[in-house]
Structure formats: C-alpha cells, structure tokens
Amino acid sequence: MHPAPSVIIFSVFSGMGFGLLAFLGAGVVTPSGWAAFLWWGLGYGLAVVGLLASTFHLGNPQRALLAFTQWRSSWLSREAWASVATLLLLAPVALSDWLALGWPRGIGFIGAVLALGTVFTTSMIYTQIKAVPRWHHPVTPLMFMVFSLTGGAILAGQHLLAAVLCVALGAVLLAVYRIGDGQFARAGQTMGTATGLDRIGEVAVFEQAHTAGNYLLREMIYVVGRKHATKLRRIAFALAVVLPALLLLGHGLPFVVLAAISHLTGALAARWLFFAEAEHVVGLYYGKR
Amino acid sequence: MTVQPKIETSRPIADEVRKTTCYMCACRCGINVHLTSGKVSYIEGNRDHPVNKGVLCAKGASGIMQVTAPSRLRAPLKRVGPRGSGAFEEISWDEALALAVSWMKPLRETAPEKLAFFTGRDQSQSFTGWWAQAFGTPNYAAHGGFCSVNMAAGGIYTIGGAFWEFGQPDWERTKLFVLFGVAEDHDSNPIKIGLGKLKARGARVIGVNPIRTGYNAVADDWLGINPGTDGLLILSLIHCLLEAGKVDLDYLAKFTNAGLLVVEEGPEKGLIAKNAESQPFVIDRKTGMPAPWDGKGVDPDLGASYQGNRTVFQHMAERYLSPDYAPEAVAARCGIPAPRIRALAAELARVAFDEAIELAQPWTDFRGNRHETMTGRPVSFHAMRGISAHSNGFQTARALHLLQIVLGTVEVPGGYRLKPPYPKPVEAHPTPHFVTVPGKPLSGPHLGYVRGPENLALREDGSPARIDKAFTWENPFSAHGLMHMLIPNAHAGDPYRIDTLFLYMANMAWNSSMNSARVMEMLTDKGEDGEYIIPRIIYSDAYASEMVAYADLILPDTTYLERHDCISLLDRPISEPDAAGDSIRWPVVEPDRDVRPFQSVLLDLGARLGLAPMVKEDGSPRYKDYADYIVTHIRRPGVGPLIGFRGADGLATGRGGANPDQMQAYIDNGGFYQAHVPAEASFYKPWNAAYQDWAVATSFYEVPQPYLFSIWSEPMRKFQMAAEGLGAIQPPDHLRARLKQAMDPLPTWYPPFGDQEAAGWGYPVHALTQRPMDMYHSWGSQNAWLRQIRGKNYLYVPTKIWAEHGFQDGDYARVISPNGGITVPVAHMAALNENTVWTWNAIGKRKGAWALDEGATEATEGFLLNHLISELLPDKGDGQRLSNSDPVTGQAAWFDLRVRIERVGPKDQSEPSFPPIPRVVPKGEDRA
Amino acid sequence: MTCLPATTQKKLGLAIDLDTCVGCQACVTACKGWNDQGYGARLSDQNPYGADPSGTFLNRVHSYAVQPEAGPAQTINFPRSCLHCDDAPCVTVCPTGASYKRTEDGIVLVNEDACIGCGLCAWACPYGARELDQAAGVMKKCTLCVDRIYNETLPEEDREPACVRGCPTGARHFGDFSDPDSKVSRLSAERGGYALMPDMGTKPVNRYLPPRKKDHPQEASLLAPLLDIKASGFAGWLDKILGKI
Numbered sequence A: 001m002h003p004a005p006s007v008i009i010f011s012v013f014s015g016m017g018f019g020l021l022a023f024l025g026a027g028v029v030t031p032s033g034w035a036a037f038l039w040w041g042l043g044y045g046l047a048v049v050g051l052l053a054s055t056f057h058l059g060n061p062q063r064a065l066l067a068f069t070q071w072r073s074s075w076l077s078r079e080a081w082a083s084v085a086t087l088l089l090l091a092p093v094a095l096s097d098w099l100a101l102g103w104p105r106g107i108g109f110i111g112a113v114l115a116l117g118t119v120f121t122t123s124m125i126y127t128q129i130k131a132v133p134r135w136h137h138p139v140t141p142l143m144f145m146v147f148s149l150t151g152g153a154i155l156a157g158q159h160l161l162a163a164v165l166c167v168a169l170g171a172v173l174l175a176v177y178r179i180g181d182g183q184f185a186r187a188g189q190t191m192g193t194a195t196g197l198d199r200i201g202e203v204a205v206f207e208q209a210h211t212a213g214n215y216l217l218r219e220m221i222y223v224v225g226r227k228h229a230t231k232l233r234r235i236a237f238a239l240a241v242v243l244p245a246l247l248l249l250g251h252g253l254p255f256v257v258l259a260a261i262s263h264l265t266g267a268l269a270a271r272w273l274f275f276a277e278a279e280h281v282v283g284l285y286y287g288k289r
Numbered sequence B: 001m002t003v004q005p006k007i008e009t010s011r012p013i014a015d016e017v018r019k020t021t022c023y024m025c026a027c028r029c030g031i032n033v034h035l036t037s038g039k040v041s042y043i044e045g046n047r048d049h050p051v052n053k054g055v056l057c058a059k060g061a062s063g064i065m066q067v068t069a070p071s072r073l074r075a076p077l078k079r080v081g082p083r084g085s086g087a088f089e090e091i092s093w094d095e096a097l098a099l100a101v102s103w104m105k106p107l108r109e110t111a112p113e114k115l116a117f118f119t120g121r122d123q124s125q126s127f128t129g130w131w132a133q134a135f136g137t138p139n140y141a142a143h144g145g146f147c148s149v150n151m152a153a154g155g156i157y158t159i160g161g162a163f164w165e166f167g168q169p170d171w172e173r174t175k176l177f178v179l180f181g182v183a184e185d186h187d188s189n190p191i192k193i194g195l196g197k198l199k200a201r202g203a204r205v206i207g208v209n210p211i212r213t214g215y216n217a218v219a220d221d222w223l224g225i226n227p228g229t230d231g232l233l234i235l236s237l238i239h240c241l242l243e244a245g246k247v248d249l250d251y252l253a254k255f256t257n258a259g260l261l262v263v264e265e266g267p268e269k270g271l272i273a274k275n276a277e278s279q280p281f282v283i284d285r286k287t288g289m290p291a292p293w294d295g296k297g298v299d300p301d302l303g304a305s306y307q308g309n310r311t312v313f314q315h316m317a318e319r320y321l322s323p324d325y326a327p328e329a330v331a332a333r334c335g336i337p338a339p340r341i342r343a344l345a346a347e348l349a350r351v352a353f354d355e356a357i358e359l360a361q362p363w364t365d366f367r368g369n370r371h372e373t374m375t376g377r378p379v380s381f382h383a384m385r386g387i388s389a390h391s392n393g394f395q396t397a398r399a400l401h402l403l404q405i406v407l408g409t410v411e412v413p414g415g416y417r418l419k420p421p422y423p424k425p426v427e428a429h430p431t432p433h434f435v436t437v438p439g440k441p442l443s444g445p446h447l448g449y450v451r452g453p454e455n456l457a458l459r460e461d462g463s464p465a466r467i468d469k470a471f472t473w474e475n476p477f478s479a480h481g482l483m484h485m486l487i488p489n490a491h492a493g494d495p496y497r498i499d500t501l502f503l504y505m506a507n508m509a510w511n512s513s514m515n516s517a518r519v520m521e522m523l524t525d526k527g528e529d530g531e532y533i534i535p536r537i538i539y540s541d542a543y544a545s546e547m548v549a550y551a552d553l554i555l556p557d558t559t560y561l562e563r564h565d566c567i568s569l570l571d572r573p574i575s576e577p578d579a580a581g582d583s584i585r586w587p588v589v590e591p592d593r594d595v596r597p598f599q600s601v602l603l604d605l606g607a608r609l610g611l612a613p614m615v616k617e618d619g620s621p622r623y624k625d626y627a628d629y630i631v632t633h634i635r636r637p638g639v640g641p642l643i644g645f646r647g648a649d650g651l652a653t654g655r656g657g658a659n660p661d662q663m664q665a666y667i668d669n670g671g672f673y674q675a676h677v678p679a680e681a682s683f684y685k686p687w688n689a690a691y692q693d694w695a696v697a698t699s700f701y702e703v704p705q706p707y708l709f710s711i712w713s714e715p716m717r718k719f720q721m722a723a724e725g726l727g728a729i730q731p732p733d734h735l736r737a738r739l740k741q742a743m744d745p746l747p748t749w750y751p752p753f754g755d756q757e758a759a760g761w762g763y764p765v766h767a768l769t770q771r772p773m774d775m776y777h778s779w780g781s782q783n784a785w786l787r788q789i790r791g792k793n794y795l796y797v798p799t800k801i802w803a804e805h806g807f808q809d810g811d812y813a814r815v816i817s818p819n820g821g822i823t824v825p826v827a828h829m830a831a832l833n834e835n836t837v838w839t840w841n842a843i844g845k846r847k848g849a850w851a852l853d854e855g856a857t858e859a860t861e862g863f864l865l866n867h868l869i870s871e872l873l874p875d876k877g878d879g880q881r882l883s884n885s886d887p888v889t890g891q892a893a894w895f896d897l898r899v900r901i902e903r904v905g906p907k908d909q910s911e912p913s914f915p916p917i918p919r920v921v922p923k924g925e926d927r928a
Numbered sequence C: 001m002t003c004l005p006a007t008t009q010k011k012l013g014l015a016i017d018l019d020t021c022v023g024c025q026a027c028v029t030a031c032k033g034w035n036d037q038g039y040g041a042r043l044s045d046q047n048p049y050g051a052d053p054s055g056t057f058l059n060r061v062h063s064y065a066v067q068p069e070a071g072p073a074q075t076i077n078f079p080r081s082c083l084h085c086d087d088a089p090c091v092t093v094c095p096t097g098a099s100y101k102r103t104e105d106g107i108v109l110v111n112e113d114a115c116i117g118c119g120l121c122a123w124a125c126p127y128g129a130r131e132l133d134q135a136a137g138v139m140k141k142c143t144l145c146v147d148r149i150y151n152e153t154l155p156e157e158d159r160e161p162a163c164v165r166g167c168p169t170g171a172r173h174f175g176d177f178s179d180p181d182s183k184v185s186r187l188s189a190e191r192g193g194y195a196l197m198p199d200m201g202t203k204p205v206n207r208y209l210p211p212r213k214k215d216h217p218q219e220a221s222l223l224a225p226l227l228d229i230k231a232s233g234f235a236g237w238l239d240k241i242l243g244k245i
C-alpha cells in the first residue's frame, strides 16, 4: 500500500495524542494551570493535527462531515464519531485542570476509554480490510493500542509504565512482523485464484492491462520501498522501542522529550512500513504484490 | 437504513446522432456519432451496419480521441528551412495549390513519370488511381505492395478472389476453422464476430502461428509453426489427403482446371492444351472424347491422357504424393511433429467429408446443369500476412487455396465464401498500363493482372517503366506496386530520377519503410549540385506524423468525421458473401482548422492542371468537390462510385444514371447500401448461372464470366517458360533461376530468401511483428486512451532463448540483423515458437512527433524492428541487389527477418534514438 | 445506507467468457467512452500526451500466460471490472454512504455527491475495481451502465452495458443471475462459471466462464492411405482414387 504521508501522520499523531489524552483523562497525571494547558494542549494538538492530516488524503474534503453518517457499518465513520466525542467529552476535564475548576473526574475516565476506543476504531479501519492480509488479524488493533498507550505514557512522563509499555510494544511489533510476514500466504490468494486460472495451470503475467500507470498501481501496489524493509524494521524497533525504554531509565524532562522524539520517529518509521509492506491482493492481477 | 439516492437513468445521450463510417482501419465499420451542443460526445457502433453489426473495436470506440487529437495539422505548410529541420511556414490554400501546380504542370507537359503519386492507407484508390491516370504518370500505387499483395494476387490467380477483404468463412455453418498467420487483419470486427459465433456454437478453431496471442490465444489448438514454412505444412496436408483419397474429386473435376490437359512436350510445354478454337478442353468420362470445358452435361475425366498430355490433376497428384511432402519429411523444418500434421489432415478430412451438410437450395451451373441441393463442407480457412509477408508468400497463398480446393470448400456452405464483386478471375481484371505521353492521360489503369511476359511494364529497352519496378522480371505479378521500393529507387535514380514525390497518408519516414533510418537520409540527401536528390515532396497527412517533417509542401487533411469519403465497389467495398455493399463518410462535424479534404484538393489540383476528366469543356472545374464527384462521376456507362439509389428516381441498383440526391439517400440509410445476392446465387458463385446474371445486372461484369479455379497457373508457366529460354520476351540471365523456381505453375515451397544463409551467418532467430488490436499502425499513439493501453513495446522472447541468455525482467537486449542493430527492452513469453522473437508493430515513435512529449515512452522505450530490415537482399556475388520482396509479386518480405540477440542488462532507453523532429503543431497538453 | 441490503430483487451482472475473449480492449474504450459522458464525473486523464500518462478506467483487460501440466503454454485474456458483490466490502467501509448496493438490482454504485474521496472502498475491494478519479476526487467504478440498462431514451435492444454492446466477439454477457433461466445463469451453469477469489467472502455476482480445454486434438483416427503407393505406383493410386467416383 502506498505510504501516504497524510495517513501516516494521521494515524501516528492522533494515536499518540489520544494516548496522552487517555492518560490525562484518566487522571494518571493531573497537571494544573499552565502545565495543564500545555499538557492537554499537546494531547489535543497531536490528535487534531492527526485528524486534519487525514483530510489531506481526501479527494473532496469539503464534504467531510458526511463521514459521520455511516457509523452503523463503517469504522471510518465510527472513528469520526469517537474522535469528536472524545475531544468534546474531555474538554471540560481539560478546562477544569487548566483553570483548577475542580470538576469531578468521572467524565475523564469515560473520555479516556473513548480515546482508546478512538484508536481502536482507527486500527479497525485497517484491520477490517481482508484484501490486505498483513493487516487483517487481531494483533493489528493491539499494535495500534499499544503504540497509543506507549506514546501516551511517554508524553505523560510515566517513566516506568512507559518503559514497560515499550517492552510490550517491542513484543507486539515482533508479533506483528512475525504474523504479518506469513499473512499473505495464509490468505491463500495467488495469481491463480485471483484469475481463477489455477484450474488450468501455473499463471504468470503476459501483459499488464495498460502500459501506463494508474491509481491502483500507485495506491495499492507499492513495491518500491519494500527492499529496505528489514533495515527499516530495525530502525523502527530501535527508535520506537529500545531507545525510549533506555532513555526512560533516566530522570527529568530532557529524557522524556528525547524518548518522545525517538519514539515518535520510530513510530513514523513503523507506520511507514505498516503501509509499505502491506500487500493488497489486487497486486496479484499485476503480478506484483 | 436510509433510502437509496434516486438517480436519473433515462438521461438522453445526445442532441443528435449522425451515422457515418469509421476510419481507424480498413474494416470500415458503421458508427453512430452522438453530438451534444454541436460537438462529438460519444461514438458507438451502428447495429444495422453489415460490417460490424453494432460492435466496435478499441480504436473505433475511442475515435473521439482521434478527432480531438492535438496532433491534428492545422493549415497548409511550406518548408522554409532545410528538409527535415521542421522549419515550416503556414500558407494559404491558394498559395499551396498554386505552388503544387507550378511544380506539377511542367512535369505533365514534359515527363509525367517524374511525378510519383503513392498513397498509403488510402480508402479511395479508384479515385486516386483515376487522378493519376488522368495526370498521365505511370507511377501510382497504394500501399498494397508492402502490405499483402501476395495474399491478394495468390488468391486472384488461383480462385479469383482471396482472403482478406475478398471473402470470408461461412461463419454461420463452418465447423472447423483454421487460421494461418493472422493477428488482426483488415476484417477486424467481422473476424471477431465470426470467432464469437464459432465459440458460441462450440465449433473448433485451430491457430497456425508462431505466436499465441489474440485469435490464436482462443484457438482450441495451436500449431506454433516455424516462420516461413506454412507452404510446406500445407502441401504436406495435401499429401496426406491425396494419399488417403480424401479429396473432393467431383468438385475438382467440375469447378477447377484439374480436368484440363497440360501440354507435355514442345514449345507449348506446360501450357494448357487448347483445341482448334483456342479453347481449353476436357476429356468427357462418358465418351472418352474431348469436350468443351463448359459443355452441358460434360463430366471431365481427371485421369485422362490425350495425345500424350495428362490432366492437371495427375500433375498435381504426382507432385504432392512425392515423399518430399510426407509429414515426416517436413516436420523438422516446420517445427511441427509429423503425427500432428497427420492428425490435422485427418481432422480436415473428417469434417469436410463426414460432417458434410446439404442445403435444400436448387441452383443451376454455368454448364446448364441443374442441382437440387448445395453440398457444404464445413471446413474453412483464413490467412493473412503471416503467410504473405514472406518471400515465398505468393506460392504459400496458392498452396492454401489448393488445400481448400482439394477439400471442396471454396464457395460452398460451411466453407469459404467470396464477397461481390468477387469472384473475379485474372481475365476479368485489367492488365497494367504504363505508357506515358506528355500532356496525355495514361491509356488505362496502372495496376492490373499480368497474363504473360507481354504484359510487363517494360520500356522499349527492357528497363522498368515504373519507378517501383513493378511488373518487371524481378516481380512480374506486382499487382499493387512496390511502395517500399519507391524512395530507395527514386534516391538511387534506378530506373530513373523523378522530380516530385506526391505522397498521401503513408508514414514513409518511419514505420512503413524498411530501413527507416536510411530512408530518412534518402529523403534529405543532396546531390553534387546541392539540390535534393528527390527534388520535391508533397505530402498530405491529417496529423503531425514523422513523415510530415520531410515534406516541402504539406496539404493538411481533415479527420474522418469532417469529410466525404466513398467506400466503393470500384475498389475495396464492404460487401458480405450475401450482399454487395458500399458506403460513405460525410462531414458529421465541420473542421475547426484551415484544413481541406484531400480528395477535394486533388479534384481542385486536377482542375487547375486542366486534367481532362476534371474540367468541363469551358475549362471550369467539373466537380465542385469530392461529394459532387462521388454522386456524379460516371466510370462506365451507368456505373459510378456508388451502386445504391442510382437513376433519376433513386431506385436503380448497380447500373443507372447519376442521382443528385444519392448522398442524402445514403445518409438517410445509415451511410451504406446493400444489394442482396439472390438465395439461389449465394454459393458456387463462379459457376452459378444465377450469380453470374445477378453480377452482370449489378455491374460487376459486363457479361457472365464463369471460370475454373486455377490449380495449374498458365500465366505463371509462361514466365517459367521464358526463364527456360522459351518465347520471344526473355528475362535477364541473373533472374532465370529464381523465376524458374518461383513461377512454378503448381503451388510450391522454397525457403524464404536468405533464410538458410542467415541462419548460417549467425542470425538464427526469426523476428516478427504483430498488429495490436488496439492500435492502428503509427497513429493510435496520438489517442489519449489507446496510448495508455499500449504506450510501449517489448521484444518478446521465448523461454529457451530467455533462459539461454539469462534474461531478467527489466533487461534490454541487443538485437542484430545483417542490416544493423537495435537495443530494446525484453519480456518473457512462454506461448511462443522457441526460435522466434517478436514485438507489436509501430508502437515506437520518433521524439517530437504526434504532439507527444519528448519523454513519451513510445519515443524513449518504444522501438521499431524496421531498422533491422533491409529493402534490398544481399548481393549474391553477381553484383545484383534485388529488393527484399516476393519474387512473384514484389510483396515486401517483412517477416523474413533473421536476427541474433544478446543480453544488455537494465536500461531505460531504446536504441537507435534519433534527435527529436521539430514540431509542426504544439505539444499536447490536456485532452478535450 | 452502507449497510448491505439483506437481499436484492435481482442480481444483475456480467458473465465474461474467457474462452472467447481475444483481448482486443474494445470493452475498455467502449466503457471509457460511455462513462466519459455518462454517469457522474468524466473519467479524467492526467498527462494524456505526456511522458507519464494515467487515467481512470472502469474496465481493464489483462493478459496471462498459463502453463498447464502438459501441453504448450496458453495465453488467456482477462477483463477485470466490478463484480457487483453481494457482500461488497467496498460498501460497508464507506464512511459517507456514498457507496451503496441497490436493493432492486444489486448494482454497487457510488453516489458521487456524497463521496469524500477517502479511497477506503478501493482498499476494501480485492479486485481493483475502483479507481479514484484524480480530477474529480471522487471514486469511480463500473456502474453496470445503470444509465443505459434502464434508459428509456434508448431502443430496447441497446439497454445493455456499453462494454457488452461493443464487445466484438460477444464474450461479455449481461443479465440477472438471480433468475436461473436467464442467459447468464444458464451460460454459467453450462460452462462452469466461477467467481474470483471466493475466499475473500465478497460473494461476487459476476461470473467468469473458463477457457475450454485446449491443445487436445480430438482422438483423430489418422487417415488410412488408399493403398501402398510405393508398391502399386502412381497409376495404381490413380485407378483406385478415380474408381471411387
């Protein structure tokens, strides 16, 4: 799949943002005053930047409001609702923290759950796609959630928790790679089943449908970046998991900031790979995956 | 759940529909052109049209991209810089025409042959030929010589018709269809419709082709033959059929010259024995005595000997029963195992004879014998350039017709059916006319069918009368001329120099020439006097093709929706076996540029030159424009370009006076007209009295002209005799051996020229091209939709060679022939003869042409095989370099090409790469 | 809206005959031509005359090489367009309701006025049947020519998809798969019509009719020679063959 920057930024930033909001909402940290303003602001900022980034991906963003209509069937629609609900619901909590209004925290807990729920809906946008076997398994939402929690924990300055989550994330990433690598084969689709010509024999491409490029090739059949996958996986793992975990052993803001930057960079790399490595079954028609 | 949106499903498609004829190939399908706000908005097939019955090919359905192409020429252009530099200035039509006249007029008055008028994808040859005849130059031909004259002439000389546009399988009834060497053909949609019918019925299709794509891909059985060996395969099939007695003796005796006698000895040796009235005769089985070949009740004895002369049948049988033609003897050369050849012969015999069908349709033959039924032999064949584009193609085409004849499948139900005005034997065609008299028209049409050496187009001194050396000892039956030799000969001044090259619709500076790079040089070469060797070039194109850059004067044509055209029974009509048909084009939209229909321009030029048939007595133009010509021109009394709606009342068909409302009548009728063949005349046409009478009534013959199929070709024998030293008119010595072999009166096979040598010299691999179904030669690439489908080509390499050289995806290969080398991208293909590489024809483009970006894949990666093909054969040590053509017809031998191939590795640019040609129209941006 | 209807009254779709398709690409440009002026936004092309052209097509024809266990390799042409799936994942993923499956005939359509161009439906389709138009920013897909098949301004016989009407070999058939007696149902039953990637759980409506068995010359009993020509000579052969008339 084409690793579009808008979608990578969307899912990474909003994931991290909602993670932080979850921690703030649940009162794991309860900042006040300008600290609260900055902290909540960071959470909201990441989430909103992410959401805005996602609209760059749209052909007709002016109709984006319509995306709220299909919550019954569409994870993307659900994500729209969940994100807005989360942002709205947590607003009073943030306000209360910032202005020391002392409003009850209860709503914050619901907001925290919703924030994680939002990340779950995001993850389901990908997980549901059967045509991309690498995504289509339960570890995908787990990965999104753990990424979100890890990022949130780091930004929430939860050294130990964040370090533990980093370790968990490492495990999940390994699982994702491990499972992901075998997914296409497990899905059992080949050029033969895609065309049904396996009933005759071994199928290979003779001629592409068109010699010119097209949307499918650009969007779904992204073979360019995969060459460097192994190297990138190591980098992603090091930056998103190992380095932050180590940095979090240190104390003080700089360590947190460095850990956050490292984790974010690693997350972006991992997310780039999430797309770039994902093979859509439509590639079978083109003899490319 | 919310409600579904309501959508408008009954939107009117357009303001208006105009019915005309497609032009993207010679198939000439009927189209419905939809106009919205005066603009073309949609094109679909005309369901009522006899050719395509509503369907369209990929090109036809994207015609809208052709009429809006940015590559369209916009105004007349005059060259102002060096030729080929692309320096042109726009001029007015008056200036353009005056310039053309100033060049042509002196030629007409002094040496008309110095104007050579050659037309390429011309669909108005009876008109352009008429113009050239009026001008008086012998140098006229259309593209047939480099295209498929072998197929046309091989058919005419054998059965009085051919595959191609002359006839087609009985798609409704045939049960076994064998296709030789066809990728697409002119009959594009009818073949596809026909194949669809066979498939729907579950009839069997067999493809004989080194390459398995397209039609051959859907064939039930594929014979991946070695190129150039079809003749051998076919004669081997005939061998098997004869050996087993599975031939239609009745058919052979009644309808072919199998029962005529061949003179065994003496000065007439090898000619058909004639009686005192100079008529051929047969020996009647009932009496054992000579009898007229066309006598009532006569039953020709195929086994007869008379005065020491034996029948054609015996000569034929003896020839092909020879063990030389046994499957085991030919298998290795053909690349087809002997048992498969035998199985194919058995299958042909089984279907032809065991599955014969009988139509309850009485008919009367030309001898006056009445038959209660028509016997159908549901085996049919079709063949095209895979056979004809080899230097043994004429004889191979003859062999294939012979195969049809021995099976009794020509002009019978389920077999192969001719389309009016065919059948038409050699005798019904003109002979070539070539004698020039300054200021006078030629005495008759340029192109024709030679009966013997006396018809050759030779001057008093024996030198060729025509610039292309058509109708000479080098290629006596060159019925379509040799367009591929035009520029090389004009450049070499052999046989003479010309002054003005007048070209219409032929991309001679690129894909339609052999050795394109050299041709480009020939077009720009200057002599010692500093003048161009070909002093003047006038060219009419509709688009910014590669050729445009090499003209001195460009006469920009309209596109096919902007002009009148006439698809006439006088040249290449749109008939069906059951109906004669012709059609028109008319301007369904007005041109938005300063362009004029070429045919109207020709008439204008003709009038300015004062050519007799184009001016009235007072010297004023006879025809207002081409539309006027189509309607009012009278070729022979009562006969004009169109057969429909003739006569003052518009009710006459075939023969009748001009009808001023004829064009409108055609338009109202959907752009075409059909005259239906009566039911009792629908088969056995060459021998069917009812057909002969109908054909006379409909103007195809002046008198009934029944004839026998020529298994033994007397015209060929006459040339062979000459080569043997008999007769007054003698060939040059260096051609004797080749004529003896090639002009064999019985179908024969010899290896394509240079084939064995080439293999020996280290060029072991055959290299072919195929037509893509979605592109028409060079001009599909300007079509925004088609070029996305096929914007570059690969050299397809069979598994064996792929593995041998260790090729990988993305690799390029160096492909080398005796004529040069090219470096091109390769791709692997498994369903391919193991000794053959190939590519799609004419995808490669010159940078800067066709209004495309210079980085267009067509111009960077795309390539032509033409650079590898020489227009001349190598010198065989006698100092002679003959043209790379069939020795009988002069057909360009495109497919004789042999190459060697080397791996280059990954690259992104094909070679040779020529500098961009300067643009005559701006580069295309967005599409309309 | 983007919930799928539990059932549809008809199941309109195409039966594509791979035994007959010659790969001529006529259906590709027939479709492009019709839809360039038909339902919804035009099918745009980018850099149409440039170095790297690209455009929206709703139907594309591929060509495959297939190597059977025995016999020579085959070339099989393969048109690919929307299969109008019963369990169309492209519909359920759509956040705006723009994608829907019609209850009356099962056609899967995009309501372009509601489409935000998020591309998710194209991701969800395993068959590559959806292309986001780069100029209009809306999702395009085969409409089964909904603006032809019910078009009362067209003659009855023309109320079929443009690609079906235009296909020169008649390899494309249009009809109602819910009616067992329809031409497409019968063809599919007779010829073993199959769905693509059934394991994807999309339940395609369109069927592909597989190529017939190739390259197995019917067990032809070879021609028996009339007689031994070597032994009896040409004259013997001639007598024998002519004696038969």
Ligand SMILES: Nc1nc2c(c(=O)[nH]1)N[C@H]1C(S)=C(S)[C@@H](COP(=O)(O)OP(=O)(O)OC[C@H]3O[C@@H](n4cnc5c(=O)[nH]c(N)nc54)[C@H](O)[C@@H]3O)O[C@H]1N2
Residues within 6 Å of the ligand: B120, B121, B143, B146, B147, B148, B504, B505, B506, B507, B508, B511, B512, B513, B540, B541, B542, B543, B544, B545, B546, B547, B557, B558, B559, B560, B598, B769, B770, B776, B777, B778, B779, B841, B842, B865, B866, B894
């Ligand atoms: N390697 C190889 N070369 C081959 C062949 C092959 O098989 N292999 N095939 C050969 C054969 S059979 C043929 S017939 C030739 C074909 O060769 P050409 O006859 O040269 O065919 P085109 O390339 O179509 O060129 C026709 C020209 O007509 C112009 N044209 C198009 N429409 C119009 C119009 O309406 N009016 C005017 N005035 N001009 C128009 C086009 O722009 C183009 O420049 O190629 C030959 N070349």
Ligand SMILES: Nc1nc2c(c(=O)[nH]1)N[C@H]1C(S)=C(S)[C@@H](COP(=O)(O)OP(=O)(O)OC[C@H]3O[C@@H](n4cnc5c(=O)[nH]c(N)nc54)[C@H](O)[C@@H]3O)O[C@H]1N2
Residues within 6 Å of the ligand: B025, B026, B147, B148, B180, B181, B182, B183, B184, B185, B186, B187, B188, B208, B209, B210, B211, B225, B226, B227, B228, B229, B230, B383, B384, B385, B386, B387, B390, B768, B769, B770, B771, B772, B773, B774, B775, B776, B777, B895
């Ligand atoms: N779409 C489209 N249609 C066209 C044209 C076009 O450019 N595009 N051009 C038109 C013109 S001008 C012409 S002349 C016709 C030509 O129509 P075709 O005769 O179909 O011409 P080609 O595409 O050259 O195909 C020649 C076929 O012969 C095969 N072949 C080559 N050598 C041999 C051999 O020795 N034996 C056998 N058995 N097969 C062999 C090749 O593999 C190829 O399949 O098409 C016309 N129709």
Ligand code: SF4
Residues within 6 Å of the ligand: B022, B023, B024, B025, B026, B027, B028, B029, B052, B055, B056, B057, B058, B059, B060, B061, B188, B189
């Ligand atoms: S076959 Fe195609 S290009 Fe040729 S006339 Fe017919 S529709 Fe036009």
Ligand code: SF4
Residues within 6 Å of the ligand: C020, C021, C022, C023, C024, C025, C026, C027, C028, C061, C077, C079, C166, C167, C168, C169, C170, C171, C172
């Ligand atoms: S139009 Fe028909 S034959 Fe041609 S590619 Fe399409 S389905 Fe195949």
Ligand code: SF4
Residues within 6 Å of the ligand: C081, C082, C083, C084, C085, C088, C089, C090, C091, C108, C124, C125, C126, C127, C128, C129, C130, C141, C202
């Ligand atoms: S083929 Fe693809 S676009 Fe069409 S209905 Fe099925 S999933 Fe949707």
Ligand code: SF4
Residues within 6 Å of the ligand: C093, C094, C095, C096, C097, C098, C099, C110, C114, C115, C116, C117, C118, C119, C120, C121, C122, C138, C139
């Ligand atoms: S691109 Fe349009 S139709 Fe497709 S899912 Fe998005 S909004 Fe729906």
Ligand code: SF4
Residues within 6 Å of the ligand: C030, C031, C032, C034, C035, C058, C059, C081, C082, C141, C142, C143, C144, C145, C161, C162, C163, C164
């Ligand atoms: S049914 Fe209509 S929209 Fe669908 S592929 Fe055919 S022509 Fe295109």
Ligand SMILES: [Mo]
Residues within 6 Å of the ligand: B146, B147, B148
């Ligand atoms: Mo041709």
